[in-house]
Amino acid sequence: MLADHQTPERFDVEPVNSPKQRQPLYAARKKIFPRAVSGHFRRFKWLMMLVTLTIYYVTPWIRWDRGPYAPDQAVLVDLANRRFFFFFIEIWPQEFYYVAGMLVMAGIGLFLVTSTVGRAWCGYACPQTVWVDLFLAVERFIDGDRNSQIKLNAAPWTPAK
Numbered sequence: 001m002l003a004d005h006q007t008p009e010r011f012d013v014e015p016v017n018s019p020k021q022r023q024p025l026y027a028a029r030k031k032i033f034p035r036a037v038s039g040h041f042r043r044f045k046w047l048m049m050l051v052t053l054t055i056y057y058v059t060p061w062i063r064w065d066r067g068p069y070a071p072d073q074a075v076l077v078d079l080a081n082r083r084f085f086f087f088f089i090e091i092w093p094q095e096f097y098y099v100a101g102m103l104v105m106a107g108i109g110l111f112l113v114t115s116t117v118g119r120a121w122c123g124y125a126c127p128q129t130v131w132v133d134l135f136l137a138v139e140r141f142i143d144g145d146r147n148s149q150i151k152l153n154a155a156p157w158t159p160a161k
Contacts, residue, residue: 034136048130062074064087066085
């Protein structure tokens, strides 16, 4: 009966966190050179960018008549007098429960919009996307197209660079 037992086979084991297995936490920076895209959706994206940037820049300049001794800016956060104006709505500190309700509704709305048309929002109207596209357009205007940017990046430092 003892003869039936064989000696177990041994395997070399390395610890999971051995120095040979460790990867650096941060990888070396690899520069990305995006290629210019054209087409129907790109033109629509430029149109959406124009609309959203117009909203961003024009909203502070919209005037709203509230009568004498009241500011005439349509959207205004008046920190000195502790008031918030949003077109015909004026919110005082004691009415903060309105703001809390609006934040709850905005959170629910964000969930619903993100779950239904999240990709459209992120691809066309999200402020991050709009500003990155605008930055890439300026970069393309200054440095040239993708191939020019790659050549410029590989070139040594000169006054032209």
